[in-house]
Amino acid sequence: xxxxxxxxxxxxxxxxxxxxxxxxxxxxxxxxxxxxxxxxxxxxxxxxxxxxxxxxxxxxxxxxxxxxxxxxxxxxxxxxxxxxxxxxxxxxxxxxxxxxxxxxxxxxxxxxxxxxxxxxxxxxxxxxxxxxxxxxxxxxxxxxxxxxxxxxxxxxxxxxxxxxxxxxxxxxxxxxxxxxxxxxxxxxxxxxxxxxxxxxxxxxxxxxxxxxxxxxxxxxxxxxxxxxxxxxxxxxxxxxxxxxxxxxxxxxxxxxxxxxxxxxxxxxxxxxxxxxxxxxxxxxxxxxxxxxxxxxxxxxxxxxxxxxxxxxxxxxxxxxxxx
Amino acid sequence: xxxxxxxxxxxxxxxxxxxxxxxxxxxxxxxxxxxxxxxxxxxxxxxxxxxxxxxxxxxxxxxxxxxxxxxxxxxxxxxxxxxxxxxxxxxxxxxxxxxxxxxxxxxxxxxxxxxxxxxxxxxxxxxxxxxxxxxxxxxxxxxxxxxxxxxxxxxxxxxxxxxxxxxxxxxxxxxxxxxxxxxxxxxxxxxxxxxxxxxxxxxxxxxxxxxxxxxxxxxxxxxxxxxxxxxxxxxxxxxxxxxxxxxxxxxxxxxxxxxxxxxxxxxxxxxxxxxxxxxxxxxxxxxxxxxxxxxxxxxxxxxxxxxxxxxxxxxxxxxxxxxxxxxxxxxxxxxxxxxxxxxxxxxxxxxxxxxxxxxxxxxxxxxxxxxxxxxxxxxxxxxxxxxxxxxxxxxxxxxxxxxxxxxxxxxxxxxxxxxxxxxxxxxxxxxxxxxxxxxxxxxxxxxxxxxxxxxxxxxxxxxxxxxxxxxxxxxxxxxxxxxxxxxxxxxxxxxxxxxxxxxxxxxxxxxxxxxxxxxxxxxxxxxxxxxxxxxxxxxxx
Numbered sequence: 001x002x003x004x005x006x007x008x009x010x011x012x013x014x015x016x017x018x019x020x021x022x023x024x025x026x027x028x029x030x031x032x033x034x035x036x037x038x039x040x041x042x043x044x045x046x047x048x049x050x051x052x053x054x055x056x057x058x059x060x061x062x063x064x065x066x067x068x069x070x071x072x073x074x075x076x077x078x079x080x081x082x083x084x085x086x087x088x089x090x091x092x093x094x095x096x097x098x099x100x101x102x103x104x105x106x107x108x109x110x111x112x113x114x115x116x117x118x119x120x121x122x123x124x125x126x127x128x129x130x131x132x133x134x135x136x137x138x139x140x141x142x143x144x145x146x147x148x149x150x151x152x153x154x155x156x157x158x159x160x161x162x163x164x165x166x167x168x169x170x171x172x173x174x175x176x177x178x179x180x181x182x183x184x185x186x187x188x189x190x191x192x193x194x195x196x197x198x199x200x201x202x203x204x205x206x207x208x209x210x211x212x213x214x215x216x217x218x219x220x221x222x223x224x225x226x227x228x229x230x231x232x233x234x235x236x237x238x239x240x241x242x243x244x245x246x247x248x249x250x251x252x253x254x255x256x257x258x259x260x261x262x263x264x265x266x267x268x269x270x271x272x273x274x275x276x277x278x279x280x281x282x283x284x285x286x287x288x289x290x291x292x293x294x295x296x297x298x299x300x301x302x303x304x305x306x307x308x309x310x311x312x313x314x315x316x317x318x319x320x321x322x323x
Numbered sequence: 324x325x326x327x328x329x330x331x332x333x334x335x336x337x338x339x340x341x342x343x344x345x346x347x348x349x350x351x352x353x354x355x356x357x358x359x360x361x362x363x364x365x366x367x368x369x370x371x372x373x374x375x376x377x378x379x380x381x382x383x384x385x386x387x388x389x390x391x392x393x394x395x396x397x398x399x400x401x402x403x404x405x406x407x408x409x410x411x412x413x414x415x416x417x418x419x420x421x422x423x424x425x426x427x428x429x430x431x432x433x434x435x436x437x438x439x440x441x442x443x444x445x446x447x448x449x450x451x452x453x454x455x456x457x458x459x460x461x462x463x464x465x466x467x468x469x470x471x472x473x474x475x476x477x478x479x480x481x482x483x484x485x486x487x488x489x490x491x492x493x494x495x496x497x498x499x500x501x502x503x504x505x506x507x508x509x510x511x512x513x514x515x516x517x518x519x520x521x522x523x524x525x526x527x528x529x530x531x532x533x534x535x536x537x538x539x540x541x542x543x544x545x546x547x548x549x550x551x552x553x554x555x556x557x558x559x560x561x562x563x564x565x566x567x568x569x570x571x572x573x574x575x576x577x578x579x580x581x582x583x584x585x586x587x588x589x590x591x592x593x594x595x596x597x598x599x600x601x602x603x604x605x606x607x608x609x610x611x612x613x614x615x616x617x618x619x620x621x622x623x624x625x626x627x628x629x630x631x632x633x634x635x636x637x638x639x640x641x642x643x644x645x646x647x648x649x650x651x652x653x654x655x656x657x658x659x660x661x662x663x664x665x666x667x668x669x670x671x672x673x674x675x676x677x678x679x680x681x682x683x684x685x686x687x688x689x690x691x692x693x694x695x696x697x698x699x700x701x702x703x704x705x706x707x708x709x710x711x712x713x714x715x716x717x718x719x720x721x722x723x724x725x726x727x728x729x730x731x732x733x734x735x736x737x738x739x740x741x742x743x744x745x746x747x748x749x750x751x752x753x754x755x756x757x758x759x760x761x762x763x764x765x766x767x768x769x770x771x772x773x774x775x776x777x778x779x780x781x782x783x784x785x786x787x788x789x790x791x792x793x794x795x796x797x798x799x800x801x802x803x804x805x806x807x808x809x810x811x812x813x814x815x816x817x818x819x820x821x822x823x824x825x826x827x828x829x830x831x832x833x834x835x836x837x838x839x840x841x842x843x844x845x846x847x848x849x850x851x852x853x854x855x856x857x858x859x860x861x862x863x864x
Binding site: 215219276277 | 411414419420421423424425427428431433434435436438439442443
């Protein structure tokens with residue numbers, strides 16, 4: 001794949017997905033960015049906004065294997081990663097045979113991930129970060145590309161287990177799925193009955209996706225852009241001199257270095273999608289929200305006053321605008 | 324590598340017009356800021372000039388604005404954007420970090436880096452810098468500039484309450500410059516003399532004049548100029564004294580006035596000699612008069628005496644030149660106040676009374692008028708002089724002795740010998756007491772008006788206003804006499820020291836005094852018309 005073809009191919013993918021997904025253009029775009037950057041996405045939104053539909057559509061358009069895991073409190077890690085079971089062969093000999101779990105797919109939808117126990121949630125940690133699964137003495141590679149798309153409901157907090165910070169940090173982006181506006185809602189209602197019948201074109205495949213990922217990694221980043229990202233990460237920490245007033249007042253912990261990596265990785269994809277061959281400040285400014293909002297933890301005062309993390313990120317961007 | 328160099332050159336070339344525009348805008352903004360700073364300072368200066376008199380404030384304001392703009396230009400030059408900064412500015416206005424990334428990664432040869440440079444060059448070629456870098460004026464600075472110009476215009480239009488003082492100070496400064504030139508000429512002439520005067524004395528005289536010239540050059544006001552003049556005059560007078568004693572060692576002891584012999588005392592000469600505004604002309608006339616007196620009175624001229632006399636004449640002429648300079652300065656200050664009188668101090672009093680007849684000074688005249696008079700009665704010789712002391716409101720006058728009356732006034736000023744001239748045969752002498760508020764007495768003394776230095780017949784006073792000497796004790800020439808006393812009370816507050824007096828209030832009196840002086844032939848005949856014309860022109864104004 002040529003460098004010039006990257007933007008064209010992504011546009012095609014976006015257009016194909018948009019045939020099914022009405023509205024939510026930003027969610028589609030950011031999900032694709034995350035996918036091309038090799039990361040995982042945490043989608044937060046009320047039920048019925050098309051989160052599962054999005055993942056299914058992406059898998060169809062990209063010709064990727066798709067698995068869905070519905071997280072419940074009684075879900076066990078073995079239910080996700082798989083387990084070894086005793087099987088009897090033809091000669092009567094019994095052996096342990098690994099039965100792969102649903103995580104062995106290109107696209108995994110972890111639906112309502114916060115309903116499972118922390119033990120089960122942690123089963124995803126290795127898979128998301130290392131792209132491997134260890135069962136018993138053996139570690140197994142997950143298929144490439146591997147992409148986890150988790151969802152959580154922000155309203156129902158009873159009987160849920162909020163994701164620990166370590167696991168949250170594994171998600172490249174946290175996307176907030178907004179409710180569609182009037183026109184989009186009309187279109188969604190109108191086509192809901194026929195969407196299953198819609199035949200989607202396969203625009204790309206796993207191999208091309210991996211090529212695109214390798215291209216993304218070559219996108220150059222100027223030193224002053226890189227410095228801006230560093231300053232943003234530092235400014236998200238309340239005890240740092242670059243921190244703006246809101247950060248000092250309402251933030252308990254700032255973003256991790258992994259947050260900076262995620263921001264730059266996503267920015268590179270966005271630059272190529274824009275037909276640009278370098279990362280610009282506008283890439284950083286757009287992707288700072290999805291890549292940092294789940295990495296900045298509010299303190300009690302911030303939670304009590306209902307401070308939005310996005311407002312804090314806006315302050316950080318403003319504070320670091322002049323280098 | 325070759326492509327990297329070419330790409331860099333291409334980027335630099337494409338950035339050149341943008342850089343020029345950015346630089347022009349950069350200089351414009353700095354110049355605006357400099358202008359703003361200069362105008363703000365000028366407004367502050369003008370406000371200050373409304374509170375205290377400030378000479379040449381306009382010129383200072385102009386220089387401040389120019390200096391601020393020059394400084395702004397220097398700062399602009401020091402902070403002008405280079406190629407990298409230009410690239411960053413271009414990136415910030417539309418090119419989205421393309422150019423800065425290309426410049427930064429110019430050495431990389433990967434496919435992505437090459438494509439990035441190519442993209443940057445394409446975008447830069449299509450970049451319309453006129454749209455992205457329009458001429459703009461900084462809003463905040465422009466508003467402030469408008470306000471500063473408005474304030475400046477307002478201050479220029481409003482009448483300055485200190486303008487009268489400023490005008491007067493300008494006149495004084497002009498006069499100081501003129502007098503400085505005259506002193507320089509006098510000094511030069513004195514240096515050329517090769518007479519029988521000791522080198523030390525001549526050098527001292529020249530040194531005194533040199534110091535005077537320098538201090539006049541540095542003086543910023545009437546007070547300092549007068550102080551300089553007074554000090555120089557005092558030094559020269561001391562030299563004169565020393566020379567006088569050297570020439571006529573027995574004269575003082577025998578009680579015979581040196582006036583009887585060949586040498587007229589300094590200030591007597593200054594009165595008897597034809598006066599001229601110009602020191603040089605005056606000098607010539609004084610010398611002529613002096614020479615004539617020597618021949619007619621003694622009839623035994625000697626070369627040594629003549630040369631000594633010529634030295635004395637030079638010294639006296641220098642003193643008189645200084646006195647003239649002081650009077651010119653006082654004349655320039657149309658309404659001198661007590662501060663000016665105080666600045667002139669005891670020495671200023673010397674000329675003040677004597678020259679008050681010429682209408683030179685109002686304030687010093689007032690000083691002389693207030694106080695007491697002492698009169699003396701004493702037989703004397705023809706050509707006797709009367710002296711009066713006047714400092715800080717005292718005046719001592721000596722009247723002629725029996726027979727002929729001699730009349731004349733001399734303000735002793737506490738330090739200075741008084742001198743006067745009159746047609747009478749008698750000789751009177753009076754010594755003023757310079758102490759403020761004290762009686763003035765006069766005793767029969769030789770009519771020279773000089774203090775009797777040899778017999779130590781003088782008093783020491785403390786004069787805190789004495790210029791340049793920090794008020795230490797100083798010699799007051801003369802001695803308290805036994806003459807009748809008269810107390811004069813001043814009812815007119817305008818005569819009190821320290822008050823300013825309007826020009827119109829004093830010009831009439833000055834004119835009158837000038838006319839009287841003309842009548843008493845204390846003004847040289849050749850200068851009569853000049854004096855008349857001068858006061859006529861003043862009256863017309």
